[in-house]
Amino acid sequence: MSYRMIMILSLLVQIGTSTNNIPDDFIFNGYLKLDGTAELGSDGLFNGYLKLDGTAELGSDGLFTISNSSRQESGHAFYNFPIHFKNSTNGSFSTSFIFAMVPEFRHLSGHGLAFVISPTKDLPGSLPSQYLGFFNAKNIGLSTNHILAVELDTLQSPEFNDINDNHVGIDINSLISIKSAPAGYFADKTGVFNNLSLASGNPMQVWVEYDGIHWQFNVTLSPINLPKPKQPLLSLALDLSPILLDYMYFGFSSSTGAFSTNHYILGWSFKLDGQAPQIDLSRLPKLPRNRQQNEDKHIKRILAIILPLIAFLILVVIIFGAFAMSRTKKIMEVLEDWEVQFGPHRFNYKDLFIATKGFKDKVLLGRGGFGRVYHGVLPTSNIQVAVKRVSHDSRQGMREFVAEIATIGRLRHPNLVRLLGYCRRNQELLLVYDFMPNGSLEKYLYGQLKGTLNWKQRFKIIRDIASGLFYLHQQWVQVIIHRDIKASNILIDNEFNGRLGDFGLAKLCDHGIDPQTSHVAGTLGYIAPEMARTGKASTSTDLFAFGAFMLEVVCGRRPVEPRASPDEVILIDWVFECLERGNILKAIDQQLGAEYVVEEAELILKLGLLCSHTIAAARPSMSTVVQYLEGEAQLPAEDLIYIIKSRDFSEAPKEQALLSISIPPIAISEPFISQGR
Numbered sequence: 001m002s003y004r005m006i007m008i009l010s011l012l013v014q015i016g017t018s019t020n021n022i023p024d025d026f027i028f029n030g031y032l033k034l035d036g037t038a039e040l041g042s043d044g045l046f047n048g049y050l051k052l053d054g055t056a057e058l059g060s061d062g063l064f065t066i067s068n069s070s071r072q073e074s075g076h077a078f079y080n081f082p083i084h085f086k087n088s089t090n091g092s093f094s095t096s097f098i099f100a101m102v103p104e105f106r107h108l109s110g111h112g113l114a115f116v117i118s119p120t121k122d123l124p125g126s127l128p129s130q131y132l133g134f135f136n137a138k139n140i141g142l143s144t145n146h147i148l149a150v151e152l153d154t155l156q157s158p159e160f161n162d163i164n165d166n167h168v169g170i171d172i173n174s175l176i177s178i179k180s181a182p183a184g185y186f187a188d189k190t191g192v193f194n195n196l197s198l199a200s201g202n203p204m205q206v207w208v209e210y211d212g213i214h215w216q217f218n219v220t221l222s223p224i225n226l227p228k229p230k231q232p233l234l235s236l237a238l239d240l241s242p243i244l245l246d247y248m249y250f251g252f253s254s255s256t257g258a259f260s261t262n263h264y265i266l267g268w269s270f271k272l273d274g275q276a277p278q279i280d281l282s283r284l285p286k287l288p289r290n291r292q293q294n295e296d297k298h299i300k301r302i303l304a305i306i307l308p309l310i311a312f313l314i315l316v317v318i319i320f321g322a323f324a325m326s327r328t329k330k331i332m333e334v335l336e337d338w339e340v341q342f343g344p345h346r347f348n349y350k351d352l353f354i355a356t357k358g359f360k361d362k363v364l365l366g367r368g369g370f371g372r373v374y375h376g377v378l379p380t381s382n383i384q385v386a387v388k389r390v391s392h393d394s395r396q397g398m399r400e401f402v403a404e405i406a407t408i409g410r411l412r413h414p415n416l417v418r419l420l421g422y423c424r425r426n427q428e429l430l431l432v433y434d435f436m437p438n439g440s441l442e443k444y445l446y447g448q449l450k451g452t453l454n455w456k457q458r459f460k461i462i463r464d465i466a467s468g469l470f471y472l473h474q475q476w477v478q479v480i481i482h483r484d485i486k487a488s489n490i491l492i493d494n495e496f497n498g499r500l501g502d503f504g505l506a507k508l509c510d511h512g513i514d515p516q517t518s519h520v521a522g523t524l525g526y527i528a529p530e531m532a533r534t535g536k537a538s539t540s541t542d543l544f545a546f547g548a549f550m551l552e553v554v555c556g557r558r559p560v561e562p563r564a565s566p567d568e569v570i571l572i573d574w575v576f577e578c579l580e581r582g583n584i585l586k587a588i589d590q591q592l593g594a595e596y597v598v599e600e601a602e603l604i605l606k607l608g609l610l611c612s613h614t615i616a617a618a619r620p621s622m623s624t625v626v627q628y629l630e631g632e633a634q635l636p637a638e639d640l641i642y643i644i645k646s647r648d649f650s651e652a653p654k655e656q657a658l659l660s661i662s663i664p665p666i667a668i669s670e671p672f673i674s675q676g677r
């Protein structure tokens with residue numbers, strides 16, 4: 001353990017002189033350097049102006065050091081000359097100094113430092129520890145001491161009635177302070193008292209001022225970064241004349257007790273009769289630090305480097321995040337709670353965006369009733385898909401919409417176009433389907449590939465679609481009504497199988513629309529009469545459309561052909577007429593020529609008429625249709641008679657008859673999807 005008192009004093013030593021050549025004001029300001037004009041005597045005197053004793057030493061580095069390896073020591077640093085106090089106005093003086101107390105162990109310091117005015121500069125017989133190096137047990141309290149001190153005490157000594165272990169006191173001839181206060185200062189603006197810790201290791205400034213005329217003795221303390229507070233910490237009405245002798249010495253005394261503390265004086269100014277010169281804070285020496293504080297400082301330094309670095313990294317991450325977000329906002333999406341259950345069916349908007357090259361027209365496959373369809377290649381799997389972009393206004397309906405989409409997504413049948421999943425983004429819905437490279441049947445019937453389908457292929461496609469529709473109507477756990485069976489919704493896969501697409505969408509897009517104002521979903525020529533009246537779809541209305549579709553495939557023309565001759569405008573009526581005339585095969589597509597199987601063609605035409613019967617109850621079920629098509633059952637002759645009998649609308653205009661039939665719907669209107677309703 002070592003105790004040291006270090007005085008770091010000034011390059012600029014300005015000493016005033018009185019007439020008897022004894023200087024009575026001075027300022028030691030800033031760090032002492034050995035390369036300046038100031039000379040440093042090897043006797044430990046600052047050119048003779050300072051007297052150090054006790055453990056005080058002057059190191060070759062220019063530091064005044066009071067050092068000793070033992071504890072319980074004291075040291076003094078006094079101005080070498082006595083001050084002629086009697087020459088001042090009733091002893092008025094002013095002094096200011098900057099000190100720092102750096103304990104070896106934090107929170108364990110002692111005993112303290114004092115500014116002392118004394119008749120001697122070596123304070124003979126004084127003791128360290130609580131005596132602070134300027135009293136001893138014998139002389140304490142004696143009026144013959146003529147000692148005035150301002151103590152900065154960091155240990156509480158009960159025998160001297162110390163108020164705490166961090167106080168400033170005014171002592172006269174004794175260590176029992178005549179007035180003391182916890183260390184601190186009053187803020188100028190607010191008057192609020194702020195605590196200061198004397199032994200914090202931080203430099204602080206003290207002003208000790210005495211006005212001999214008004215008998216005012218003030219002590220003020222403040223951190224060095226603040227100007228002198230207007231309100232002193234201690235202010236006392238005091239007549240110093242009994243204490244001050246004609247000539248007095250003054251300086252500093254400090255002592256340690258059980259714990260080692262370094263006491264530093266970093267600057268000091270003094271003046272008799274007037275304001276002590278200001279200490280130039282910019283020239284204060286740097287404090288040597290002890291090990292612990294060095295470590296603290298290291299940690300602080302490391303933190304000072306690391307913390308901004310971390311903050312910077314966080315900032316970078318945030319900026320990059322924000323940048324990336326703004327960049328991807330275009331393809332961003334929000335998954336709502338209710339969508340979680342449909343998770344597996346949900347596609348990433350980003351993936352679909354990439355797959356379709358940003359929904360470029362170049363990859364547009366077609367424009368359906370519900371939106372545009374794009375060709376896409378999914379990024380990671382390279383699977384080809386068809387992406388249908390459906391715009392949907394009603395947010396309310398979206399949830400049901402997606403629920404139904406999810407149900408449809410579970411359907412698996414070789415004659416259904418598989419719905420792989422969906423993606424919802426705001427009010428836009430994207431449906432992802434298996435890609436059908438051969439496109440829709442419409443292309444083969446009316447488009448570029450018109451007339452290329454042979455009979456076998458046509459018959460196969462009809463059976464395929466019947467199988468798919470049978471699955472929807474009767475084989476799946478819920479009844480699913482397609483609602484929009486027509487050639488353009490039939491797709492041809494790689495192996496030339498017919499696949500039913502877009503099932504359920506008509507219903508979905510019909511959601512939330514007022515039935516009073518709604519137009520009937522479906523396509524002209526495929527709409528069953530009862531549906532035209534009520535707007536209500538059923539498996540039976542699907543059958544009607546399927547019948548029209550069968551006739552369409554076999555006859556190679558649309559169900560309603562405005563440009564045809566009046567007899568032939570409505571396909572069903574035209575086929576019916578052919579049937580009535582006993583030549584039903586006349587209705588067959590001319591492109592086929594004679595390349596068809598007569599029995600099969602007759603079956604399709606008759607079954608088409610039966611399915612498209614104006615009376616719903618007359619229509620067969622899909623299971624029956626499949627049986628006829630697969631040859632498992634024969635189309636009964638009675639059915640045909642029934643058809644002929646029930647169809648007697650020759651008086652009324654054909655189209656009118658189709659739409660105005662007054663027979664109430666007999667077919668059971670089944671819910672589209674029973675789940676969750």
Ligand SMILES: *[C@@H]1O[C@H](CO)[C@@H](O)[C@H](O)[C@H]1NC(C)=O
Nearest residue numbers: 053054055067068069070073
């Ligand atoms: C410490 O200082 C005292 C008083 O000056 C002296 O007697 C003692 O020898 C010093 N001890 C060391 C180790 O310097």
Ligand SMILES: *[C@@H]1O[C@H](CO)[C@@H](O)[C@H](O)[C@H]1NC(C)=O
Nearest residue numbers: 018019020084086087088273
């Ligand atoms: C006292 O100081 C004044 C200047 O402040 C000076 O003129 C005077 O000579 C001094 N007297 C003594 C006795 O030093």
Ligand SMILES: *[C@@H]1O[C@H](CO)[C@@H](O)[C@H](O)[C@H]1NC(C)=O
Nearest residue numbers: 088089090091212213239241
């Ligand atoms: C000093 O104080 C005494 C009273 O204590 C007073 O009579 C005297 O005039 C004062 N001297 C000066 C120079 O003010």
Ligand SMILES: *[C@@H]1O[C@H](CO)[C@@H](O)[C@H](O)[C@H]1NC(C)=O
Nearest residue numbers: 164166182184193194195196
């Ligand atoms: C100042 O210190 C005293 C005792 O050390 C304590 O009671 C008081 O709360 C402190 N005040 C502030 C503002 O820290």
Ligand SMILES: *[C@@H]1O[C@H](CO)[C@@H](O)[C@H](O)[C@H]1NC(C)=O
Nearest residue numbers: 209210211216218231232235
């Ligand atoms: C002492 O402080 C008071 C304010 O409390 C002030 O009015 C007075 O001038 C001060 N005296 C000296 C000598 O600084």
